Amino acid sequence: MARQDGVLLLKGKLGGLSFYKTAQDGHLARQKGGVDAKRIRTEPGFARTRELGPEFGRAGQAGRLLRTAFRALVRNSSDSRVASRLTQKFVEVIHADTTSLRGARNVVDGDMSKLQGFEFNIDGKLRQTLLAQYSVAVDRAAGSVTINVPQFVPAELIAAPVGATNFRLVASVSGLDFAGDRYTSVVAESEETLTTLEVPVAINLPLEVAVGGVNPLVVVLGIEFSQVCNGAMYALNDGAFNALAVVAVDADA
Structure with a gap:
Protein backbone atom coordinates (compact mmCIF):
# COMPACT_ATOMS: atom_id res chain seq x y z
CA MET A 1 0.00 0.00 0.00
CA GLY A 34 -3.99 -12.31 -3.03
CA VAL A 35 -4.89 -15.94 -3.55
CA ASP A 36 -7.80 -17.12 -5.67
CA ALA A 37 -10.82 -17.95 -3.48
CA LYS A 38 -11.35 -21.30 -5.22
CA ARG A 39 -7.84 -22.41 -4.29
CA ILE A 40 -8.48 -21.57 -0.65
CA ARG A 41 -11.72 -23.59 -0.68
CA THR A 42 -10.32 -26.70 -2.36
CA GLU A 43 -6.54 -27.10 -2.16
CA PRO A 44 -5.03 -29.18 0.69
CA GLY A 45 -2.35 -26.57 1.26
CA PHE A 46 -4.97 -24.13 2.53
CA ALA A 47 -6.55 -26.54 5.04
CA ARG A 48 -5.18 -24.50 7.95
CA THR A 49 -6.65 -21.33 6.47
CA ARG A 50 -10.06 -22.99 6.12
CA GLU A 51 -9.90 -24.08 9.78
CA LEU A 52 -9.08 -20.59 11.03
CA GLY A 53 -11.70 -18.86 8.88
CA PRO A 54 -14.67 -19.71 11.15
CA GLU A 55 -12.72 -18.53 14.20
CA PHE A 56 -12.04 -15.17 12.57
CA GLY A 57 -15.74 -14.95 11.79
CA ARG A 58 -16.60 -15.56 15.45
CA ALA A 59 -14.13 -12.85 16.46
CA GLY A 60 -15.79 -10.36 14.12
CA GLN A 61 -19.25 -11.27 15.38
CA ALA A 62 -18.13 -10.95 19.01
CA GLY A 63 -16.58 -7.55 18.36
CA ARG A 64 -19.75 -6.35 16.66
CA LEU A 65 -21.84 -7.55 19.61
CA LEU A 66 -19.62 -5.72 22.09
CA ARG A 67 -19.73 -2.49 20.10
CA THR A 68 -23.51 -2.73 19.84
CA ALA A 69 -23.87 -3.42 23.57
CA PHE A 70 -21.99 -0.19 24.36
CA ARG A 71 -23.18 1.79 21.36
CA ALA A 72 -24.55 4.67 23.47
CA LEU A 73 -20.99 5.40 24.64
CA VAL A 74 -18.89 4.06 21.75
CA ARG A 75 -20.46 6.36 19.14
CA ASN A 76 -18.93 9.42 20.84
CA SER A 77 -15.70 7.83 22.09
CA SER A 78 -14.10 5.67 19.41
CA ASP A 79 -11.61 5.93 16.58
CA SER A 80 -12.15 4.94 12.96
CA ARG A 81 -10.38 1.59 13.35
CA VAL A 82 -12.06 0.39 16.52
CA ALA A 83 -13.92 -2.40 14.70
CA SER A 84 -10.79 -4.01 13.27
CA ARG A 85 -8.83 -3.54 16.51
CA LEU A 86 -11.60 -5.14 18.53
CA THR A 87 -11.85 -8.07 16.11
CA GLN A 88 -8.12 -8.68 16.51
CA LYS A 89 -8.50 -8.60 20.29
CA PHE A 90 -11.24 -11.23 20.10
CA VAL A 91 -8.98 -13.34 17.88
CA GLU A 92 -6.57 -13.37 20.85
CA VAL A 93 -9.44 -14.33 23.16
CA ILE A 94 -10.45 -17.23 20.90
CA HIS A 95 -6.90 -18.48 20.36
CA ALA A 96 -6.58 -18.80 24.13
CA ASP A 97 -9.25 -21.55 24.08
CA THR A 98 -7.33 -24.67 25.14
CA THR A 99 -10.26 -27.11 25.17
CA SER A 100 -11.78 -26.89 21.67
CA LEU A 101 -10.31 -28.27 18.44
CA ARG A 102 -8.71 -25.83 16.03
CA GLY A 103 -11.45 -24.26 13.95
CA ALA A 104 -13.98 -24.77 16.74
CA ARG A 105 -12.34 -22.49 19.31
CA ASN A 106 -14.70 -19.82 20.63
CA VAL A 107 -15.03 -16.76 22.84
CA VAL A 108 -16.72 -18.38 25.83
CA ASP A 109 -14.01 -21.03 26.20
CA GLY A 110 -11.27 -18.52 25.49
CA ASP A 111 -9.66 -15.95 27.77
CA MET A 112 -11.98 -12.96 28.10
CA SER A 113 -9.47 -11.21 30.37
CA LYS A 114 -7.53 -10.24 27.24
CA LEU A 115 -10.18 -7.53 26.73
CA GLN A 116 -9.05 -5.83 29.95
CA GLY A 117 -7.71 -2.37 29.21
CA PHE A 118 -8.97 -2.21 25.62
CA GLU A 119 -9.16 1.44 24.50
CA PHE A 120 -12.01 2.33 22.14
CA ASN A 121 -10.35 5.60 21.13
CA ILE A 122 -6.68 5.15 20.39
CA ASP A 123 -6.33 8.94 20.05
CA GLY A 124 -7.93 9.66 23.43
CA LYS A 125 -6.96 6.97 25.91
CA LEU A 126 -8.65 6.77 29.30
CA ARG A 127 -5.42 6.19 31.21
CA GLN A 128 -3.99 9.39 29.71
CA THR A 129 -7.13 11.47 30.27
CA LEU A 130 -8.48 10.38 33.66
CA LEU A 131 -5.43 10.44 35.91
CA ALA A 132 -7.34 9.88 39.15
CA GLN A 133 -7.35 6.48 40.82
CA TYR A 134 -10.53 4.40 40.60
CA SER A 135 -11.78 0.95 41.57
CA VAL A 136 -14.30 -1.46 40.06
CA ALA A 137 -16.27 -3.93 42.20
CA VAL A 138 -18.38 -6.67 40.59
CA ASP A 139 -20.82 -8.56 42.86
CA ARG A 140 -22.96 -11.00 40.90
CA ALA A 141 -24.66 -12.29 44.04
CA ALA A 142 -25.88 -8.80 44.93
CA GLY A 143 -26.53 -7.88 41.30
CA SER A 144 -24.28 -4.84 41.42
CA VAL A 145 -21.27 -3.28 39.77
CA THR A 146 -19.75 -0.19 41.37
CA ILE A 147 -17.13 2.16 39.98
CA ASN A 148 -15.68 4.40 42.67
CA VAL A 149 -13.40 7.38 42.10
CA PRO A 150 -12.14 8.64 45.48
CA GLN A 151 -11.71 12.35 46.07
CA PHE A 152 -9.58 14.05 43.44
CA VAL A 153 -9.02 17.56 42.12
CA PRO A 154 -10.27 17.82 38.50
CA ALA A 155 -7.95 20.69 37.62
CA GLU A 156 -4.99 18.45 38.47
CA LEU A 157 -6.12 14.99 37.40
CA ILE A 158 -8.26 15.56 34.30
CA ALA A 159 -6.28 16.07 31.08
CA ALA A 160 -8.93 18.13 29.32
CA PRO A 161 -8.62 19.22 25.68
CA VAL A 162 -8.43 22.88 24.74
CA GLY A 163 -11.89 24.43 24.78
CA ALA A 164 -13.50 21.92 27.14
CA THR A 165 -15.07 23.57 30.18
CA ASN A 166 -16.85 20.53 31.65
CA PHE A 167 -16.56 16.77 31.86
CA ARG A 168 -18.60 13.84 33.02
CA LEU A 169 -17.70 10.23 33.69
CA VAL A 170 -19.79 7.54 31.98
CA ALA A 171 -19.92 3.84 32.68
CA SER A 172 -21.74 0.77 31.45
CA VAL A 173 -21.88 -2.95 32.15
CA SER A 174 -23.14 -5.54 29.71
CA GLY A 175 -23.98 -9.20 30.09
CA LEU A 176 -22.98 -10.74 26.77
CA ASP A 177 -24.49 -13.90 25.31
CA PHE A 178 -22.04 -14.63 22.49
CA ALA A 179 -23.72 -17.88 21.47
CA GLY A 180 -27.14 -16.23 21.16
CA ASP A 181 -25.79 -12.88 19.90
CA ARG A 182 -27.67 -11.01 22.64
CA TYR A 183 -26.78 -8.56 25.38
CA THR A 184 -28.21 -6.67 28.34
CA SER A 185 -26.63 -3.29 29.13
CA VAL A 186 -27.01 -0.61 31.79
CA VAL A 187 -25.49 2.90 31.65
CA ALA A 188 -24.65 5.38 34.42
CA GLU A 189 -23.17 8.85 34.25
CA SER A 190 -21.92 11.47 36.69
CA GLU A 191 -22.96 15.09 36.90
CA GLU A 192 -21.24 17.67 34.72
CA THR A 193 -18.17 19.01 36.52
CA LEU A 194 -15.85 21.90 35.71
CA THR A 195 -12.51 20.80 34.29
CA THR A 196 -10.88 23.70 36.15
CA LEU A 197 -12.40 22.85 39.53
CA GLU A 198 -9.75 23.00 42.26
CA VAL A 199 -11.97 21.56 45.01
CA PRO A 200 -11.80 17.77 45.60
CA VAL A 201 -14.74 15.75 44.32
CA ALA A 202 -15.61 12.05 44.59
CA ILE A 203 -17.61 10.15 41.97
CA ASN A 204 -19.52 6.92 42.46
CA LEU A 205 -21.21 5.15 39.55
CA PRO A 206 -23.52 2.24 40.55
CA LEU A 207 -24.76 -0.23 37.94
CA GLU A 208 -27.22 -3.11 38.25
CA VAL A 209 -26.82 -6.59 36.76
CA ALA A 210 -29.03 -9.66 36.85
CA VAL A 211 -28.67 -11.64 40.07
CA GLY A 212 -27.44 -15.11 39.23
CA GLY A 213 -26.63 -14.22 35.63
CA VAL A 214 -24.36 -16.66 33.80
CA ASN A 215 -23.15 -14.57 30.87
CA PRO A 216 -19.74 -12.86 30.88
CA LEU A 217 -19.82 -9.29 32.19
CA VAL A 218 -17.80 -6.50 30.62
CA VAL A 219 -17.52 -3.10 32.31
CA VAL A 220 -16.43 0.08 30.54
CA LEU A 221 -15.56 3.51 31.93
CA GLY A 222 -15.20 6.69 29.95
CA ILE A 223 -14.96 10.44 30.09
CA GLU A 224 -16.85 12.86 27.85
CA PHE A 225 -16.05 16.55 27.47
CA SER A 226 -18.34 19.48 26.79
CA GLN A 227 -18.21 23.23 26.45
CA VAL A 228 -20.44 25.94 27.90
CA CYS A 229 -21.03 28.79 25.48
CA ASN A 230 -23.41 31.66 26.27
CA GLY A 231 -25.09 29.60 28.95
CA ALA A 232 -25.69 26.53 26.77
CA MET A 233 -23.91 23.18 27.03
CA TYR A 234 -22.41 21.68 23.88
CA ALA A 235 -20.95 18.17 23.77
CA LEU A 236 -17.56 17.69 22.14
CA ASN A 237 -18.94 14.63 20.39
CA ASP A 238 -16.58 14.25 17.43
CA GLY A 239 -14.82 11.46 19.31
CA ALA A 240 -11.40 13.09 19.08
CA PHE A 241 -11.00 13.72 22.81
CA ASN A 242 -13.50 11.50 24.62
CA ALA A 243 -12.09 8.31 26.11
CA LEU A 244 -13.61 4.88 26.80
CA ALA A 245 -11.96 1.68 27.96
CA VAL A 246 -12.74 -1.78 29.29
CA VAL A 247 -11.99 -1.60 33.02
CA ALA A 248 -13.29 -4.98 34.22
CA VAL A 249 -14.14 -8.39 32.80
CA ASP A 250 -15.96 -11.03 34.83
CA ALA A 251 -16.34 -14.20 32.79
CA ASP A 252 -17.11 -16.57 35.67
CA ALA A 253 -20.73 -16.95 36.75
Whole structure:
Protein backbone atom coordinates (compact mmCIF):
# COMPACT_ATOMS: atom_id res chain seq x y z
CA MET A 1 0.00 0.00 0.00
CA ALA A 2 1.41 3.37 -1.02
CA ARG A 3 0.17 6.92 -0.53
CA GLN A 4 -0.65 8.96 -3.63
CA ASP A 5 0.99 12.36 -3.79
CA GLY A 6 0.92 15.17 -6.30
CA VAL A 7 -1.63 17.20 -8.24
CA LEU A 8 -3.27 14.29 -10.10
CA LEU A 9 -4.95 11.86 -7.69
CA LEU A 10 -6.40 8.72 -9.22
CA LYS A 11 -9.37 6.46 -8.47
CA GLY A 12 -10.01 3.08 -10.06
CA LYS A 13 -7.76 0.46 -11.66
CA LEU A 14 -4.81 0.91 -13.97
CA GLY A 15 -2.74 -2.08 -15.02
CA GLY A 16 -1.98 -4.08 -11.90
CA LEU A 17 -2.67 -1.19 -9.53
CA SER A 18 -5.81 -0.07 -7.72
CA PHE A 19 -6.20 3.59 -6.76
CA TYR A 20 -8.64 4.52 -4.00
CA LYS A 21 -9.36 6.96 -1.18
CA THR A 22 -9.96 6.26 2.51
CA ALA A 23 -11.32 8.60 5.15
CA GLN A 24 -8.37 7.85 7.44
CA ASP A 25 -5.36 7.90 5.13
CA GLY A 26 -6.45 9.84 2.05
CA HIS A 27 -5.53 8.73 -1.48
CA LEU A 28 -3.75 5.35 -1.64
CA ALA A 29 -2.59 2.84 -4.23
CA ARG A 30 -1.98 -0.89 -3.96
CA GLN A 31 -0.95 -3.72 -6.21
CA LYS A 32 -3.45 -6.39 -7.10
CA GLY A 33 -2.66 -9.60 -5.27
CA GLY A 34 -3.99 -12.31 -3.03
CA VAL A 35 -4.89 -15.94 -3.55
CA ASP A 36 -7.80 -17.12 -5.67
CA ALA A 37 -10.82 -17.95 -3.48
CA LYS A 38 -11.35 -21.30 -5.22
CA ARG A 39 -7.84 -22.41 -4.29
CA ILE A 40 -8.48 -21.57 -0.65
CA ARG A 41 -11.72 -23.59 -0.68
CA THR A 42 -10.32 -26.70 -2.36
CA GLU A 43 -6.54 -27.10 -2.16
CA PRO A 44 -5.03 -29.18 0.69
CA GLY A 45 -2.35 -26.57 1.26
CA PHE A 46 -4.97 -24.13 2.53
CA ALA A 47 -6.55 -26.54 5.04
CA ARG A 48 -5.18 -24.50 7.95
CA THR A 49 -6.65 -21.33 6.47
CA ARG A 50 -10.06 -22.99 6.12
CA GLU A 51 -9.90 -24.08 9.78
CA LEU A 52 -9.08 -20.59 11.03
CA GLY A 53 -11.70 -18.86 8.88
CA PRO A 54 -14.67 -19.71 11.15
CA GLU A 55 -12.72 -18.53 14.20
CA PHE A 56 -12.04 -15.17 12.57
CA GLY A 57 -15.74 -14.95 11.79
CA ARG A 58 -16.60 -15.56 15.45
CA ALA A 59 -14.13 -12.85 16.46
CA GLY A 60 -15.79 -10.36 14.12
CA GLN A 61 -19.25 -11.27 15.38
CA ALA A 62 -18.13 -10.95 19.01
CA GLY A 63 -16.58 -7.55 18.36
CA ARG A 64 -19.75 -6.35 16.66
CA LEU A 65 -21.84 -7.55 19.61
CA LEU A 66 -19.62 -5.72 22.09
CA ARG A 67 -19.73 -2.49 20.10
CA THR A 68 -23.51 -2.73 19.84
CA ALA A 69 -23.87 -3.42 23.57
CA PHE A 70 -21.99 -0.19 24.36
CA ARG A 71 -23.18 1.79 21.36
CA ALA A 72 -24.55 4.67 23.47
CA LEU A 73 -20.99 5.40 24.64
CA VAL A 74 -18.89 4.06 21.75
CA ARG A 75 -20.46 6.36 19.14
CA ASN A 76 -18.93 9.42 20.84
CA SER A 77 -15.70 7.83 22.09
CA SER A 78 -14.10 5.67 19.41
CA ASP A 79 -11.61 5.93 16.58
CA SER A 80 -12.15 4.94 12.96
CA ARG A 81 -10.38 1.59 13.35
CA VAL A 82 -12.06 0.39 16.52
CA ALA A 83 -13.92 -2.40 14.70
CA SER A 84 -10.79 -4.01 13.27
CA ARG A 85 -8.83 -3.54 16.51
CA LEU A 86 -11.60 -5.14 18.53
CA THR A 87 -11.85 -8.07 16.11
CA GLN A 88 -8.12 -8.68 16.51
CA LYS A 89 -8.50 -8.60 20.29
CA PHE A 90 -11.24 -11.23 20.10
CA VAL A 91 -8.98 -13.34 17.88
CA GLU A 92 -6.57 -13.37 20.85
CA VAL A 93 -9.44 -14.33 23.16
CA ILE A 94 -10.45 -17.23 20.90
CA HIS A 95 -6.90 -18.48 20.36
CA ALA A 96 -6.58 -18.80 24.13
CA ASP A 97 -9.25 -21.55 24.08
CA THR A 98 -7.33 -24.67 25.14
CA THR A 99 -10.26 -27.11 25.17
CA SER A 100 -11.78 -26.89 21.67
CA LEU A 101 -10.31 -28.27 18.44
CA ARG A 102 -8.71 -25.83 16.03
CA GLY A 103 -11.45 -24.26 13.95
CA ALA A 104 -13.98 -24.77 16.74
CA ARG A 105 -12.34 -22.49 19.31
CA ASN A 106 -14.70 -19.82 20.63
CA VAL A 107 -15.03 -16.76 22.84
CA VAL A 108 -16.72 -18.38 25.83
CA ASP A 109 -14.01 -21.03 26.20
CA GLY A 110 -11.27 -18.52 25.49
CA ASP A 111 -9.66 -15.95 27.77
CA MET A 112 -11.98 -12.96 28.10
CA SER A 113 -9.47 -11.21 30.37
CA LYS A 114 -7.53 -10.24 27.24
CA LEU A 115 -10.18 -7.53 26.73
CA GLN A 116 -9.05 -5.83 29.95
CA GLY A 117 -7.71 -2.37 29.21
CA PHE A 118 -8.97 -2.21 25.62
CA GLU A 119 -9.16 1.44 24.50
CA PHE A 120 -12.01 2.33 22.14
CA ASN A 121 -10.35 5.60 21.13
CA ILE A 122 -6.68 5.15 20.39
CA ASP A 123 -6.33 8.94 20.05
CA GLY A 124 -7.93 9.66 23.43
CA LYS A 125 -6.96 6.97 25.91
CA LEU A 126 -8.65 6.77 29.30
CA ARG A 127 -5.42 6.19 31.21
CA GLN A 128 -3.99 9.39 29.71
CA THR A 129 -7.13 11.47 30.27
CA LEU A 130 -8.48 10.38 33.66
CA LEU A 131 -5.43 10.44 35.91
CA ALA A 132 -7.34 9.88 39.15
CA GLN A 133 -7.35 6.48 40.82
CA TYR A 134 -10.53 4.40 40.60
CA SER A 135 -11.78 0.95 41.57
CA VAL A 136 -14.30 -1.46 40.06
CA ALA A 137 -16.27 -3.93 42.20
CA VAL A 138 -18.38 -6.67 40.59
CA ASP A 139 -20.82 -8.56 42.86
CA ARG A 140 -22.96 -11.00 40.90
CA ALA A 141 -24.66 -12.29 44.04
CA ALA A 142 -25.88 -8.80 44.93
CA GLY A 143 -26.53 -7.88 41.30
CA SER A 144 -24.28 -4.84 41.42
CA VAL A 145 -21.27 -3.28 39.77
CA THR A 146 -19.75 -0.19 41.37
CA ILE A 147 -17.13 2.16 39.98
CA ASN A 148 -15.68 4.40 42.67
CA VAL A 149 -13.40 7.38 42.10
CA PRO A 150 -12.14 8.64 45.48
CA GLN A 151 -11.71 12.35 46.07
CA PHE A 152 -9.58 14.05 43.44
CA VAL A 153 -9.02 17.56 42.12
CA PRO A 154 -10.27 17.82 38.50
CA ALA A 155 -7.95 20.69 37.62
CA GLU A 156 -4.99 18.45 38.47
CA LEU A 157 -6.12 14.99 37.40
CA ILE A 158 -8.26 15.56 34.30
CA ALA A 159 -6.28 16.07 31.08
CA ALA A 160 -8.93 18.13 29.32
CA PRO A 161 -8.62 19.22 25.68
CA VAL A 162 -8.43 22.88 24.74
CA GLY A 163 -11.89 24.43 24.78
CA ALA A 164 -13.50 21.92 27.14
CA THR A 165 -15.07 23.57 30.18
CA ASN A 166 -16.85 20.53 31.65
CA PHE A 167 -16.56 16.77 31.86
CA ARG A 168 -18.60 13.84 33.02
CA LEU A 169 -17.70 10.23 33.69
CA VAL A 170 -19.79 7.54 31.98
CA ALA A 171 -19.92 3.84 32.68
CA SER A 172 -21.74 0.77 31.45
CA VAL A 173 -21.88 -2.95 32.15
CA SER A 174 -23.14 -5.54 29.71
CA GLY A 175 -23.98 -9.20 30.09
CA LEU A 176 -22.98 -10.74 26.77
CA ASP A 177 -24.49 -13.90 25.31
CA PHE A 178 -22.04 -14.63 22.49
CA ALA A 179 -23.72 -17.88 21.47
CA GLY A 180 -27.14 -16.23 21.16
CA ASP A 181 -25.79 -12.88 19.90
CA ARG A 182 -27.67 -11.01 22.64
CA TYR A 183 -26.78 -8.56 25.38
CA THR A 184 -28.21 -6.67 28.34
CA SER A 185 -26.63 -3.29 29.13
CA VAL A 186 -27.01 -0.61 31.79
CA VAL A 187 -25.49 2.90 31.65
CA ALA A 188 -24.65 5.38 34.42
CA GLU A 189 -23.17 8.85 34.25
CA SER A 190 -21.92 11.47 36.69
CA GLU A 191 -22.96 15.09 36.90
CA GLU A 192 -21.24 17.67 34.72
CA THR A 193 -18.17 19.01 36.52
CA LEU A 194 -15.85 21.90 35.71
CA THR A 195 -12.51 20.80 34.29
CA THR A 196 -10.88 23.70 36.15
CA LEU A 197 -12.40 22.85 39.53
CA GLU A 198 -9.75 23.00 42.26
CA VAL A 199 -11.97 21.56 45.01
CA PRO A 200 -11.80 17.77 45.60
CA VAL A 201 -14.74 15.75 44.32
CA ALA A 202 -15.61 12.05 44.59
CA ILE A 203 -17.61 10.15 41.97
CA ASN A 204 -19.52 6.92 42.46
CA LEU A 205 -21.21 5.15 39.55
CA PRO A 206 -23.52 2.24 40.55
CA LEU A 207 -24.76 -0.23 37.94
CA GLU A 208 -27.22 -3.11 38.25
CA VAL A 209 -26.82 -6.59 36.76
CA ALA A 210 -29.03 -9.66 36.85
CA VAL A 211 -28.67 -11.64 40.07
CA GLY A 212 -27.44 -15.11 39.23
CA GLY A 213 -26.63 -14.22 35.63
CA VAL A 214 -24.36 -16.66 33.80
CA ASN A 215 -23.15 -14.57 30.87
CA PRO A 216 -19.74 -12.86 30.88
CA LEU A 217 -19.82 -9.29 32.19
CA VAL A 218 -17.80 -6.50 30.62
CA VAL A 219 -17.52 -3.10 32.31
CA VAL A 220 -16.43 0.08 30.54
CA LEU A 221 -15.56 3.51 31.93
CA GLY A 222 -15.20 6.69 29.95
CA ILE A 223 -14.96 10.44 30.09
CA GLU A 224 -16.85 12.86 27.85
CA PHE A 225 -16.05 16.55 27.47
CA SER A 226 -18.34 19.48 26.79
CA GLN A 227 -18.21 23.23 26.45
CA VAL A 228 -20.44 25.94 27.90
CA CYS A 229 -21.03 28.79 25.48
CA ASN A 230 -23.41 31.66 26.27
CA GLY A 231 -25.09 29.60 28.95
CA ALA A 232 -25.69 26.53 26.77
CA MET A 233 -23.91 23.18 27.03
CA TYR A 234 -22.41 21.68 23.88
CA ALA A 235 -20.95 18.17 23.77
CA LEU A 236 -17.56 17.69 22.14
CA ASN A 237 -18.94 14.63 20.39
CA ASP A 238 -16.58 14.25 17.43
CA GLY A 239 -14.82 11.46 19.31
CA ALA A 240 -11.40 13.09 19.08
CA PHE A 241 -11.00 13.72 22.81
CA ASN A 242 -13.50 11.50 24.62
CA ALA A 243 -12.09 8.31 26.11
CA LEU A 244 -13.61 4.88 26.80
CA ALA A 245 -11.96 1.68 27.96
CA VAL A 246 -12.74 -1.78 29.29
CA VAL A 247 -11.99 -1.60 33.02
CA ALA A 248 -13.29 -4.98 34.22
CA VAL A 249 -14.14 -8.39 32.80
CA ASP A 250 -15.96 -11.03 34.83
CA ALA A 251 -16.34 -14.20 32.79
CA ASP A 252 -17.11 -16.57 35.67
CA ALA A 253 -20.73 -16.95 36.75
